[in-house]
Structure formats: C-alpha cells, structure tokens
Amino acid sequence: MFPFESVITIERAHKNPVYLQIAIAISKAIRNGILKPGAALPGSREMAQKLGLHRKTVLAAYDELIAQDYIKAIPRKGIYVSEQLPLLKPKKWNSERMHNAYGYRLEIPGEHRVQPTVQEDHTAILKLIIDDGYPDVRLSPIDTLLKSYRFILTKKNNIEQSKEDNARGSIRLREQLKLLLSETRGINIGKENILITHGAQMSIYIAAHLLTFKNTQVIAGDPGYATANKVFTDMGATVISVPVDKYGLDIDAIAHICTQQTIHFVYVIPHHHYPTTVTLSTERRMRLLELSKYYNFVIIEDDYDYDYHYDSAPYLPLASANHEGRVIYIGSFSKILAPSIRIGFMIAPGNFINQAANFRKSIDVGGDMFMQDALASLIQEGELKRYITKAKKAYHLRRDHLYDLITKKTSPYVSLSLPGGGMAMWVQLDKKIPVRQLHEMLLRNGIKIKVINEEWNAFRFGFASLNQTEIEEVIDTIEMAIPKIIS
Numbered sequence: 001m002f003p004f005e006s007v008i009t010i011e012r013a014h015k016n017p018v019y020l021q022i023a024i025a026i027s028k029a030i031r032n033g034i035l036k037p038g039a040a041l042p043g044s045r046e047m048a049q050k051l052g053l054h055r056k057t058v059l060a061a062y063d064e065l066i067a068q069d070y071i072k073a074i075p076r077k078g079i080y081v082s083e084q085l086p087l088l089k090p091k092k093w094n095s096e097r098m099h100n101a102y103g104y105r106l107e108i109p110g111e112h113r114v115q116p117t118v119q120e121d122h123t124a125i126l127k128l129i130i131d132d133g134y135p136d137v138r139l140s141p142i143d144t145l146l147k148s149y150r151f152i153l154t155k156k157n158n159i160e161q162s163k164e165d166n167a168r169g170s171i172r173l174r175e176q177l178k179l180l181l182s183e184t185r186g187i188n189i190g191k192e193n194i195l196i197t198h199g200a201q202m203s204i205y206i207a208a209h210l211l212t213f214k215n216t217q218v219i220a221g222d223p224g225y226a227t228a229n230k231v232f233t234d235m236g237a238t239v240i241s242v243p244v245d246k247y248g249l250d251i252d253a254i255a256h257i258c259t260q261q262t263i264h265f266v267y268v269i270p271h272h273h274y275p276t277t278v279t280l281s282t283e284r285r286m287r288l289l290e291l292s293k294y295y296n297f298v299i300i301e302d303d304y305d306y307d308y309h310y311d312s313a314p315y316l317p318l319a320s321a322n323h324e325g326r327v328i329y330i331g332s333f334s335k336i337l338a339p340s341i342r343i344g345f346m347i348a349p350g351n352f353i354n355q356a357a358n359f360r361k362s363i364d365v366g367g368d369m370f371m372q373d374a375l376a377s378l379i380q381e382g383e384l385k386r387y388i389t390k391a392k393k394a395y396h397l398r399r400d401h402l403y404d405l406i407t408k409k410t411s412p413y414v415s416l417s418l419p420g421g422g423m424a425m426w427v428q429l430d431k432k433i434p435v436r437q438l439h440e441m442l443l444r445n446g447i448k449i450k451v452i453n454e455e456w457n458a459f460r461f462g463f464a465s466l467n468q469t470e471i472e473e474v475i476d477t478i479e480m481a482i483p484k485i486i487s
Contacts, residue, residue: 004026004041004042004047004050004051005050005051007025007026007029007034008021008022008025008026008051009021009025010022010051010053014183015183015385016183016184018053018057019057019058019060019061019064020061020064020313022051022057022058022061023061023062023064023065023068023313024186024316026041026061026065026070026071027065027068027070027282027316028186028316028320028321030070030071030081030085031285031286031289031316031321031322032321032322035081036081037081037082037083037084037085038080038081038083039080039081040078040079040080041062041071041078041079041080041081042079043078043079044058044059044062062079064312064313067311067312068282068312068313068315069082069084069281069282069283070082070085070282082282082283084283085282085283085286125446126446126447126448127446127447127473128446128447128448128466128470128473128474129447129448129450129465130447130448130449130450130459130461130462130466130474131450131462131465132424132450132451132460132462133305133335133422133423133424133460133462133464134335134338134339134423134462134464134465135335135336135337135338135339135391135423135464135465136391136394136395136464136465136466136467137337137338137340137465138467139387139390139391139394140337140338140387140391141337141378141383141384141387142337142338144378144383145337145341145371145374145375145378146374148373148374148377148378149370149371149374152370152373152374152377153370166365166367166369167357167358167360167361167365168194168195168196168353168357169194169195169196169197169345169367169372170196170367170369170372170373170376171191172372172373172376173196173343173372173373173375173376173379174191174194174196175191175376176376176379176380177191177194177196177345177379178190178191178194179379180379180384181347184306184307185306185316185317185319185320186316186317186320187317187319187320187329187347189347190350192350192353193347193348193349193350193353194345194346194347194353195345195346195348195353195356195357195360196343196344196345196367196372197343197344197345197346197360197367198342198343198344198364198367199332199334199342199343199344200302200304200330200331200332200334200335200344201227201228201231201344202344202364203330203332203344203345203346204228204231204267204300204302204330205231206346206356206359206360207300207328207330207346207348207356208231208232208235208237208300209235209359210352210355210356210359211264211265211298211300212232212235212236212237212264214236215238216235216236216237216238216264216265217237217238217240217261217262217263217264218232218237218238218239218240218263218264218265218266218267219239219240219241219242219254219257219263219265219266219267220232220239220240220241220242220266220267220268221241221242221243221244221248221249221267221268221269221273222241222242222243222244223244223275223276223453223455223456224241224244224267224269224273224274224275225267225269225274225275225302228267228302229267232267237264240257240263242254242257244273244276244278245278246278246417247278247280247281247283247284248268248270248273248278248279248280248281248284249266249268249273249280249284249288251284251287251288251291254266254288254291255287255291258291258294258295258297262295263295263297264297264298265297265298265299265300266288266292266297266298266299266300267300267302268280268288268299268300268301268302268318269301269302269303269304270285270301270303270315270317270318271303271305271306271309271314271315271421271422272305272308272419272420272421272422272424274302274304275424275426275453275458275460276426277417277419277422277424277425277426277460278417278419279315279420279421280315282315285315285318286321288318289318289321289323289326289327292323292326292327293323293324293326296326297326298326298327298328299318299323299326299327299328300328300330301317301318301319301327301328301329301330302330303317303319303329303330303331304330304331304332304335305335305336305421305422305423306331307336307388307392308391308392308395308421308422308423308464309392309420309421309422310392310395310396310399310420310421311420311421312420314421317329319347325348325349325352327348328346328347328348328352329346329347329348330344330345330346330347331344331345331347332344332345333345333375335423336384336388337387341371341375342367343367343371343372343375391464394464395423395463395464397468398463398464398466398467398468398471399418399419399425399463401468401471401472402425402461402463402471402475403416403418403425405471405472405475406425406427406475409475409476409478409479410475410478410479410482412430413429413430413432413433413482413486414427414428414429414430414433414478415427415428415429415430416428423462423463423464423465424460424461424462424463424464425460425461425463426458426460426461427458427459427460427461428456428457428458429457429458431457432485432486433457433482433485433486434454434457434485435449435452435453435454435457435458435459436452436454437485438478438481438482438485439452439459441481441484441485442474442477442478442481445477445481447473447474447477450462
C-alpha cells in the first residue's frame, strides 16, 4: 500500500483544520503525479488508523476531495483517484530551474471587443447599484487599517524608509504575503518572488508588457475579461478566443490550437471565471499545466477573488503545482477589502519580478508604503483572516438569498447557475427581455446595472455589496419590470 504517512503531515498548530491539511496533501500528491489516476486510497477507517486521527476527520477530507473531483467513491468497491485526470510524472521542485524559467522570453519590446458598458444617465437619482462584484465596505475593517496607517505615519524611521527604492513593494507586506500564500494557497515562495502593485489590472499590464513581443499569440476565454484582452491587443498581441463552458476554459480547444500555431501565453481565471463565474475543473487545471510544459507557454493566472468560496474549500491555484516557473500568479486586496484599497500582487520567478520591478519604475515610482505596511499589520495580527471569515458568511447568505429570489420571482425569463463562490452571479435573460431595456427601466426606478453584455443578453449581478433588504428591492423591481418589457 502506498505510504500515505510520508505524504500527509499533520501540524496541530497550523491554522488550517486537520481535514483540510489531509485534503491539500493528497491533492498535491495527485497533481504532482505521485498518486496516479485510478489509484486506490485506503478506506476512512484504515486511513484514520494510519494517521492516528478520528475517522470523521478523514471522511471530511475525502468529502472535500470528492467535491473538487480529485477522487471518487465507488459503492461497495472503495475510493479511487479520479481516472479523468491526466497521468503526470512526479517531479521535484527546482528553485534554480524556476528562477531561470523565463530566460527565453524576457526581451522587453519597445480588437478584442471591449465589454459593453452602460451610458451614464445623470438625470436618474440612484438608490442602488448592481456592481460587477465588489466587497461590502460596510463590513470591511477600514477603520482598523487606517488606525495602523496613522500610527505608522508617526514613526520617523518609517518615513525615512519610505524614501528608499520601493518598486517591489513594502518588505514587511511581502514577508506577510509570503506566509499568507503558503498557509492559504499552498504557494511556497520567497519575498523575491513577489511584486506589490496597485491592483490586479496593473499586474496584468506589467506581465503582458514583459511577455509580448512581435507576433505574440495569446489564448483567453470567450466570454472573458475584455479589459485584460484589450491590454494584450494594445501591446500588439493577437488574442485567440476559446469557449468557456460550465467547467471553465475548453482545454481540448487549447490543445488543438497549440498543434496548429505557437502560443506564447494563456490568460485564465480559474476561480469564478469572468464574467460567467464558473470554476475551472481539476482535470482541466492539470491538463492546462501539462500543455504549458509540452508546448512551452506561460500561464497568467488571475485569481482575483480566491478567498470567497462557499460550497467547499477553494481549489489550490495552478501556481501551487510544479509548474517549473511557467505560471504568473495575480491577486488583489481590492476585492477583499474595498475597491479604493489599490493593492494587488504578482507572484513569479525572481528574474521575472526583477524585470517587472524595473519596468514598473518607468510608469510608477512605487506604491503607498505606509498603506502597504498597515495592510501587513492587518495580516500579521490576524485581523484580515477574522474579517474574511465574517465576510464570507455574509456573502454566502446573500448569494443564497439572491438565487432563491431570482428563481422564485423571475423564472422562466432569467437563467443562472448557483456559483460556488465569488461575489457575483452571471444572469442571462430570455431574448424577449433585452438587457439594455431592462437596464433603462431599472434606472428610471433608481437602480443601475453597472456593466451589461448585450452580445450574451446578460449582466453580472454583484451580490456581495448589497445586504438582503437591498437585494430584495432589486429583485422586486426586476419582477415588476419584466411584464412591462414583454408587453
């Protein structure tokens, strides 16, 4: 029998619960090719005995792995690694190889459709805004953050340090982020692998600039994040669209494209794809990583709202696997705290971060070091974790409440799937209800849909920033508007 005791290490003092530590360890073994598709796992009793744990803990870990499609339970037979996953060869992480992985593509070179946006109507008196999926600032620990900010301002030593070269971001924040990413996402890096930016968009811009040269070809999902696609095309790259279905990017389509032409990088949002909110399946994640190795392309992984997942623990990022430096990982605190907190980050090999920091100096001398250090305090003192726990509970309730109301009051004219996480729903309308007409009617009632997509006759309903009473008001207004539009 496979020596699971050597793969699964339990740390009682770790902030992650024991069942999640087991699930993460087994999923890593699968993704790294140590456990092969079809391999048998011990039953819950046997595994509990091996690890010296209660059976319920192992059952919870297995339930988590089943929810994420890593394993499957076959009645009267046992538990097995999913055979839908690609066969991988185990490889050791090599930091030198990672460090040099981008060496072949670091020369710095000297229309996809833009997401349709609604026109401002300055005559309307707005009561509520259906945004694109933002946190509720009423829940955010902004007061605590600003208190830390003011305290840091009083320290002369901090003021002197702020005058130093800070193109990579606050050392203190990078140190805290290193610990946070290891604990929550299984990404083990050093502070030299981190660049602090003004948000995910800035990270995308810098990464695209460094990766784009003559005849660069990029793959992105359709429907997708048009703002990122515009960055790529503005840089001179050609964006090749592949379909997005309920399992995320169509990896078969990517594989076919790679046999026909050279692909330089793939832009992917594996958690809660924009705009449709679907999650990239485990099988497709692993196949995408295999394709990146075989065809030697880079993956830009935009994980803008990783922390908000409701039905199971979030899948580990692509960046947590043995990708040999081919994944550039992007995240943002703006989606955690508030849109006005313009702090994001990029994770990549050290030489790529060096060039990213050098390029950043040409467009921005650096971020607000005081705010970055204040955020570091929020992380270090556990305040950020407490806030995310509280916010996640609130957003979970709001998601369920919105889904119930839409299903009850607007069916059959509205279709949507319950997203596993994130802060928005992708709402598609019956063709009898043009999304622009719905927007205009809601606007006359003081409710604005921030962004619509006329091509798909759909819009994103950001539920996190609205409380349950506000959600009810919006749905009641939509319910009243539908008969008027149809008639």
